[in-house]
Amino acid sequence: MGADTEPGGSSRSDEEWERFLRESVAGTADAPREPSARAREVARRLRAEPGRDRDGRRGPTPERPRRRTGRYAVGLLAASALLFVALAPGRVVDLVTGSGSWRPGTPRPTAQDPFRGSPAATWASGAAGITMPKQARAVGWMSAAEVERALARSRDFLVASSLDRGVLRGERPEKAIALVNPHQKDVQHLLKTAFRTPGEKNDPLLLFSRFQPARARLVGDVVKTRGALTYREGERGALQVTADVTFVYPVAPTDGGDEVLRTIVRRELVLSWDDPDKVITEPGTFSITSYKYATTNGGCGTPTGYLVPPFGPGRHPDGSGEEVDPYDRGTPFGRGESRDGECGRATRS
Numbered sequence: 001m002g003a004d005t006e007p008g009g010s011s012r013s014d015e016e017w018e019r020f021l022r023e024s025v026a027g028t029a030d031a032p033r034e035p036s037a038r039a040r041e042v043a044r045r046l047r048a049e050p051g052r053d054r055d056g057r058r059g060p061t062p063e064r065p066r067r068r069t070g071r072y073a074v075g076l077l078a079a080s081a082l083l084f085v086a087l088a089p090g091r092v093v094d095l096v097t098g099s100g101s102w103r104p105g106t107p108r109p110t111a112q113d114p115f116r117g118s119p120a121a122t123w124a125s126g127a128a129g130i131t132m133p134k135q136a137r138a139v140g141w142m143s144a145a146e147v148e149r150a151l152a153r154s155r156d157f158l159v160a161s162s163l164d165r166g167v168l169r170g171e172r173p174e175k176a177i178a179l180v181n182p183h184q185k186d187v188q189h190l191l192k193t194a195f196r197t198p199g200e201k202n203d204p205l206l207l208f209s210r211f212q213p214a215r216a217r218l219v220g221d222v223v224k225t226r227g228a229l230t231y232r233e234g235e236r237g238a239l240q241v242t243a244d245v246t247f248v249y250p251v252a253p254t255d256g257g258d259e260v261l262r263t264i265v266r267r268e269l270v271l272s273w274d275d276p277d278k279v280i281t282e283p284g285t286f287s288i289t290s291y292k293y294a295t296t297n298g299g300c301g302t303p304t305g306y307l308v309p310p311f312g313p314g315r316h317p318d319g320s321g322e323e324v325d326p327y328d329r330g331t332p333f334g335r336g337e338s339r340d341g342e343c344g345r346a347t348r349s
């Protein structure tokens with residue numbers, strides 16, 4: 001409290017101080033007392049604190065900056081002439097484990113225990129980790145029984161595209177491709193060109209998980225998963241299914257050695273089971289409305305069509321992007337992104 005401040009923090013007006021001077025001279029009993037030297041010193045310190053105004057009152061607390069995450073590849077594909085979505089897949093930026101990721105005392109994965117030290121150690125394996133809705137209900141043009149079948153086939157696509165052992169070894173994902181609407185021209189173009197000439201806009205990794213056999217091999221028979229399928233009514237009465245699933249692949253160099261890494265891929269797919277009376281489609285197939293994915297320990301350079309684990313001495317490059325936790329499933333895709341050309345740094349793998 002300074003010479004111009006009451007104990008409660010309110011300021012005295014000029015008129016009050018004039019009254020104070022007059023009444024002091026006149027000896028009025030209830031004239032306001034001038035603050036003591038101690039009170040003036042306390043007020044001076046309060047005004048000097050950050051965040052207080054000149055009267056010693058504290059202002060609003062500054063908003064804490066939001067934590068930024070890694071950049072995600074996003075693709076919006078046209079379903080057909082009757083189902084329009086823009087084609088705009090961006091460059092995927094990997095989250096390569098940085099030099100600070102392995103802290104002292106952190107257990108490293110081994111061939112015998114590839115999920116050692118990972119949150120995925122407690123996750124379910126394979127399709128068992130993909131949670132399905134407890135009870136299907138009728139949506140749009142589909143009955144409850146048809147919705148249940150469509151959900152099962154949507155999960156079949158995830159299994160065929162990201163868990164099939166042949167596909168993970170680099171084989172063409174024929175079972176998964178058979179579930180995609182053959183009349184969805186843009187997606188069919190992607191499927192025809194991606195495996196021959198992969199690039200940023202035509203990359204098999206946009207939809208499929210695969211490793212180059214000459215470089216990497218899976219360790220053991222288990223891939224850990226966590227995620228869920230949800231559904232609602234989409235455009236033109238279609239059943240819209242959204243899949244958000246994280247896959248954890250333990251891998252080792254094909255040429256031998258005991259080094260084991262975990263490549264982590266999180267995918268979000270939006271699938272549209274269209275009414276055949278409104279959209280050109282085939283029975284038992286869906287259109288791909290959108291896709292997003294992010295990877296850790298999967299490569300951070302020019303697309304090759306394969307996940308590229310960073311084996312060897314260069315496995316811990318100092319990424320220039322933001323730190324990201326690849327196991328954080330509470331952060332929706334697209335909340336913050338690193339600058340173009342940067343690799344994020346995974347806090348753990």
